[in-house]
Amino acid sequence: MPILKVEHVKKSFGNLNVLKDISFELNAGEVLSIIGPSGSGKSTLLRCITQLETIDGGLVQVDGKDMVLPGEKGAPVKYAPAKVLREIRLSTGLVFQNFNLFPHLTVLQNLCLAPVRVLGVSREQARETGRSLLKRMGLEGKEKAYPCELSGGQQQRVSIARALAMNPKILFFDEPTSALDPELTGEVLKIIKKLAEEKMTMVIVTHEMAFARDVADKVIFMDGGYIVEQGTPDFVFNQSGNERLSQFLSRFSKN
């Protein structure tokens, strides 16, 4: 059974239809890359699945739990009870483009706050988990630093650790390297690759084409609010032959 199921999802802001009819599935342990031009709806799709935006139609299922209740066709979307939505939210983690670390807390406090306050983990346990996560992120010795004292790449790695500290079943990345200098991009991508090797289920919206191809089990190409193409990296990047997709990809290979 897929751990993430998205069926016929629609979303509009006023008159602007951002997501027109989105359907895909993802199995546990798989990595999905979502690529596409700016404004194609990639980030909105991610924000809809992570409940930062509400959908106008369709169905989202995370780890077997339905986010919206089945309703009549054409009727407004009815969301599941708050308790279920919260459970779903706790099984999903999100890494933001601009990190959104808590600036007034140290790195370790950023990692411990939610596990202690939300999950009820003991302070000692949370600190221990936090330290080992920082070690995995290559950030040993930064426990007491404040986010503003770190480079962008380090901040993004802290924010990945913060999401992992909640032990999510699926981790979402919203253009995790777009706010970083090219030389800092690599260190973040390396961490994500490592997570992929550890079989973390991930959905990654990215403009790093080579990375999207290498890390993913599955790639989705979006344009104009639709999924234009989806399949294995080899299929999407080499065999598809879809005109819009090759146009999009050619812009990257030129650079």
Add this chain to the structure above:
Amino acid sequence: MSDLSNLLPILWGGFCTTLAIFGLTLLFSIPLGLLIAVLKMSKWRVVRYPVSFYISVMRGTPLLLQIVAIYFGSYYLSEYAGVDFSFDRFPAVIVAFSINYAAYFAEIFRGGIQSVPKGQYEAAYMLGMTRTQTFFRIILPQVVKRVVPASANEVITLVKDTSLAQVIAVTELFALAKKQQAAYASIYPLFVAGVFYYVANLLLSVLFAYLERKLNYYK
């Protein structure tokens, strides 16, 4: 110099009243201001509109008038209603100052709360934090840092505004200095009172500068 040794104990007594008005006003107006700030950002118009009206009246009329209105107004209304809820002089001053300063603090706090980036709420939301947890653990600590400079202004103004309490014959520092001015037939006591205000505010400025430095541990 013997003038000064007579004068100082008298003015010191008045200064203590001034400090009491100052301290109690801050004690009540800051939490009240925070509450009003939150209410003004309510999504319900029935909450937002009355709060906006309250703030506009508090900021749009003289504090002097508000003190008089609370003191005499409560007295006359009590007579009219037949139930005594009138204020004594000192409590009337504290009530008037507190609701007036709460309005100013509310606007400062609202600005501070709204300047915290949306991403902070979203990050807390994704971590499963409740709205209360988000406000008290994520937003409010950042608001404190943002509102310290503007609040320092209000606090320093408050020290000087306490002199308005004399309008209903509360004998704070300035009222006593004026009495001494008449007794000495000299502006000298007023000048000494001025030194009291100045030194108090100097200390507050130092304190706020220290606080700003202390909060500078993050950006």
